[in-house]
Amino acid sequence: MTESASQPPFFGVRAQAFGRAQQANLGRGVQINYYAGGAGSGKPETAPDTLVPPPNLVGRALELGRLRQARRQAQEAGRPVVVSTVHGMGGAGKTALVRALAAEIAEDFPDARIEVDLLGFTPGHEPRDPGEVLGELLTLVGFDPAHVPAHTQARAGLWRGWLARHRVLLVLDNARDAEQVRPLLPGTEAAKGCLVLVTSRDQLTDLNTAVRIGVDVLLPQDAVALRLRMAGRSQAEMRAGDEELAELAGLCGHLPLALRPVGSLLTVLSPAELVEVMRSAEHPLEHLDEADHATRAAFTVSYRALPRALQEALRACAWHPGPDFDADSVAALTGKPRPLVKVHLASLLQRNMLIGLPHGRYSFHDLFAGYARRHTGYSNDAPDVRRARRRLYQRLSTMVGTATVMLTEEAADQADDVFDAPTHAHTWLISATDELTTAAHTALKGNWPNATALAHKVAYWLMLDGKYEQAAGLYTTMHTTTSTAGDRLGQANALECLGDIARLRGEYGEAAEYHQRALRLYESTGNRHGQAHALQGLGHVAWFQGEYGEAAEYHRQALRLYESTGNRHGQAHALQGLGHAARLRGEYGEAAEYHRQALRLYESWTAPAILEARSSGSRLPR
Numbered sequence: 001m002t003e004s005a006s007q008p009p010f011f012g013v014r015a016q017a018f019g020r021a022q023q024a025n026l027g028r029g030v031q032i033n034y035y036a037g038g039a040g041s042g043k044p045e046t047a048p049d050t051l052v053p054p055p056n057l058v059g060r061a062l063e064l065g066r067l068r069q070a071r072r073q074a075q076e077a078g079r080p081v082v083v084s085t086v087h088g089m090g091g092a093g094k095t096a097l098v099r100a101l102a103a104e105i106a107e108d109f110p111d112a113r114i115e116v117d118l119l120g121f122t123p124g125h126e127p128r129d130p131g132e133v134l135g136e137l138l139t140l141v142g143f144d145p146a147h148v149p150a151h152t153q154a155r156a157g158l159w160r161g162w163l164a165r166h167r168v169l170l171v172l173d174n175a176r177d178a179e180q181v182r183p184l185l186p187g188t189e190a191a192k193g194c195l196v197l198v199t200s201r202d203q204l205t206d207l208n209t210a211v212r213i214g215v216d217v218l219l220p221q222d223a224v225a226l227r228l229r230m231a232g233r234s235q236a237e238m239r240a241g242d243e244e245l246a247e248l249a250g251l252c253g254h255l256p257l258a259l260r261p262v263g264s265l266l267t268v269l270s271p272a273e274l275v276e277v278m279r280s281a282e283h284p285l286e287h288l289d290e291a292d293h294a295t296r297a298a299f300t301v302s303y304r305a306l307p308r309a310l311q312e313a314l315r316a317c318a319w320h321p322g323p324d325f326d327a328d329s330v331a332a333l334t335g336k337p338r339p340l341v342k343v344h345l346a347s348l349l350q351r352n353m354l355i356g357l358p359h360g361r362y363s364f365h366d367l368f369a370g371y372a373r374r375h376t377g378y379s380n381d382a383p384d385v386r387r388a389r390r391r392l393y394q395r396l397s398t399m400v401g402t403a404t405v406m407l408t409e410e411a412a413d414q415a416d417d418v419f420d421a422p423t424h425a426h427t428w429l430i431s432a433t434d435e436l437t438t439a440a441h442t443a444l445k446g447n448w449p450n451a452t453a454l455a456h457k458v459a460y461w462l463m464l465d466g467k468y469e470q471a472a473g474l475y476t477t478m479h480t481t482t483s484t485a486g487d488r489l490g491q492a493n494a495l496e497c498l499g500d501i502a503r504l505r506g507e508y509g510e511a512a513e514y515h516q517r518a519l520r521l522y523e524s525t526g527n528r529h530g531q532a533h534a535l536q537g538l539g540h541v542a543w544f545q546g547e548y549g550e551a552a553e554y555h556r557q558a559l560r561l562y563e564s565t566g567n568r569h570g571q572a573h574a575l576q577g578l579g580h581a582a583r584l585r586g587e588y589g590e591a592a593e594y595h596r597q598a599l600r601l602y603e604s605w606t607a608p609a610i611l612e613a614r615s616s617g618s619r620l621p622r
Contacts (some may be wrong), residue, residue: 048112048140051171055100056229059222059414063213067101070211071195079210081186087203088215089365090121090298090351093258094199095173096559097215099330102171102197109195111166112141116184120176120622121201121305123297127176130183134159141166142280152183160187163194174200174307178206201302203350214352217365223249230263233501244271251275251284252291253367257298261290283370299371313344314353317364318372319388321488323434324363332395333388349414360433393443398456403429429461435463440474444481452478452490459497463504471500492521492530499537503544512541532570539577543584552581572601 057064074082086094099115106113116133119125125479131152138148141162149155164185175181175198186194198204203212219225222421224245231238248271252258265274265288278284285292303311316333317325326565327345331338335362345362348354354362364372379385402418403425419425429436440458443451455478462471475497482490522530539554555577562570579594 015455017567018202023279027501041102044068047110048114049106050104050140051102051113051115052099053171057096058098058226059218060093060097060100060215063097063215064101066211066213067097067197068104069350071105074210074331075193079345081188081194081196083185083207083209084211084213085196085198085200085207085209085212086215087200087352089217089368090201090215090302091255091295092215093256094215096256098171098173098197098199101168103607104444105195109167109169112168112170114140114168115171116154116172117173118175118180119172121298121301122174123313124407125300127180130180138162139294156183159184163187166194166205168194170194170196171196172196172534175200175202175204177202178204181207200552201352205350217254218247218249218256218259220246220254223252223254225258226259227252227263230260233266237599238266238270241270243435244275248275248278251278252282253365255295255365255367258285258291258295258367261294261553262288267557283367285367287577295367296371296375299368300375302351303372303375307352310347313341314348314372315376316388317345317348317354317362318376319385320392321389322363322369323355323438324361325435326359326361326432328399329435331394335391354414357431359427361431361435389443389446389448391549393439393448393450393454396436396439397450397457400429400432400454400461404457404464405527407464429465433462433465433467437470437474441477444474444477447481447485452482463501468501468505472498475501488521489525489527489530492518492527492534495521496530496534496537499534499541503537508541508545512538513533515541528561528565529570529573531565532558532565532567532574535561536573536577543577543581548581548585552578552585555581568601568604572598575601 008201063086063243067086070084071082087097088094102113102115114137116128116137118128118133120127127151129430134152134155135145135148139145143158143162149158168186170184170186172181173183178198181198181200185196198207198209205212205216208261216222227245227249228234247258248262252262262285274288277287282285285295293440303314306314313330313334316330319333320329327338327342330345331341334341342360345354349356349362353368356366357363363369399418406419406422406425407429413480419428440451440455443454457476459471459474462468462474475494479491479494479498482488482494495514495518499511499518502508502511502514515534519531519534522528522534535554535558537549539558542548542551542554555574558579559571559574562574575594575598579591579598582588582591582594
């Protein structure tokens with residue numbers, strides 16, 4: 001083999017082969033000579049086989065079926081080379097899936113069956129250099145190390161030349177990115193057919209593949225089955241109920257990386273004992289060293305592999321109270337433009353650092369959210385976090401207020417340009433309900449500025465959507481935090497709203513108690529507007545209970561208080577209540593007069609006043 005001194009190695013080479021020498025054309029005139037027999041022939045005495053036997057695979061029938069189908073379709077189409085990629089978060093079981101397929105079909109590739117760990121996301125290791133891997137592969141298949149070229153491009157050409165004459169199954173496990181994989185792939189001239197299976201935490205969208213399969217966490221029933229298999233004991237032997245096993249699997253996030261070590265503890269412990277330990281911890285795996293170390297390492301190495309901009313985006317996601325978020329929320333947290341944030345979130349999704357949800361929403365895996373916060377130095381008291389959270393809560397408050405306004409008939413033509421139509425606003429509210437509820441609870445518990453305003457708006461939406469229990473939970477949190485702070489007016493407002501919810505649920509005795517407690521607090525603070533609201537609430541409860549005379553008295557007291565404060569729409573509500581009470585007593589003329597007075601006041605209540613009341617979270621007619 002000769003090289004021209006004036007050219008880069010293996011470019012513009014003139015070479016001759018003698019005797020049994022053969023020439024492998026590498027493209028663009030590049031040639032490598034190797035001998036058909038003896039050392040460096042590229043023909044090992046036995047077919048290389050470095051496949052690792054698969055573990056007992058649990059679940060994954062759908063994913064395995066898709067891989068089989070991709071291979072079958074390629075064969076039927078006459079494609080000589082099939083490249084399939086399997087991607088997913090760390091510890092989801094990508095390698096186990098690929099090894100299971102490789103074991104099934106190994107006999108179809110008599111010339112070589114090779115698995116290579118590329119160390120793309122292995123803690124404590126740098127990703128392997130593809131040139132180095134090529135050198136090992138060429139040596140493995142029979143080339144003398146002395147005859148292996150020094151440069152990656154030349155090695156890749158020699159490797160493709162060898163693959164073109166052999167039928168090979170190649171497993172490239174744990175790839176960092178497409179650039180690491182590309183030099184190792186066969187060329188399209190591999191006439192006898194090769195199959196390449198690639199696993200990575202990245203989706204490797206730059207590779208041209210026959211199929212790209214995402215591996216998610218296990219289904220709940222499969223997670224339980226894996227747990228039992230690792231325990232080596234039956235459910236009856238462990239005296240474990242279905243609920244205990246399901247909860248244990250859920251605490252492991254249905255992630256095989258955590259399920260296996262935790263499952264092995266079931267050889268000596270009961271599910272109930274493990275559940276108790278995991279429930280009591282700050283995060284489920286905190287006291288289970290092997291599982292915690294493996295899961296934490298899986299997250300850490302993926303995080304460190306991210307470009308700086310994506311690390312910053314992921315840190316912002318970790319600052320979010322959860323459980324899910326969209327680009328608007330992350331843009332508020334980061335202070336960056338929404339289009340740029342959408343690109344960052346899509347990139348994190350491709351790297352399986354986030355889970356994609358419908359309607360452009362994202363979340364962390366249950367276990368990885370905690371690791372993200374600890375690894376990124378999250379602290380509620382950190383100035384950056386506080387500024388980001390303040391922006392987030394303000395943004396959510398604006399959006400939920402605007403969206404609920406758009407759902408009202410009076411305000412449909414008054415809303416701003418946050419949402420382009422009521423249907424858009426409704427879709428956002430439905431998809432963001434969990435985020436809004438969690439954010440409101442978190443803001444209240446953290447005593448954030450304007451937390452009660454956010455909570456009122458969110459609770460108003462929950463009540464509109466018929467989620468009375470969730471709304472009541474929010475007002476209960478509001479009552480607790482205001483009680484701790486000694487805020488009597490805040491306590492009264494929370495109790496008054498809890499009374500409204502109890503009435504809507506038909507719990508009239510409980511509703512009356514809430515309104516009475518609120519009334520006493522409003523009286524102690526001298527808040528006449530609040531007193532009138534509480535009396536209105538008591539009036540409504542009374543006429544639902546058939547106490548029409550008592551209801552009328554409550555409404556009269558409320559009317560006098562509203563008149564003393566100049567609250568015109570409050571007066572209208574009270575008059576409407578008096579009209580209902582009179583009608584239910586059979587006093588129809590009196591009822592009609594009350595309703596006429598209420599109508600005149602309602603007509604004077606302008607659309608801007610309606611918008612202001614709704615967007616501020618104020619309660620409207622009962």
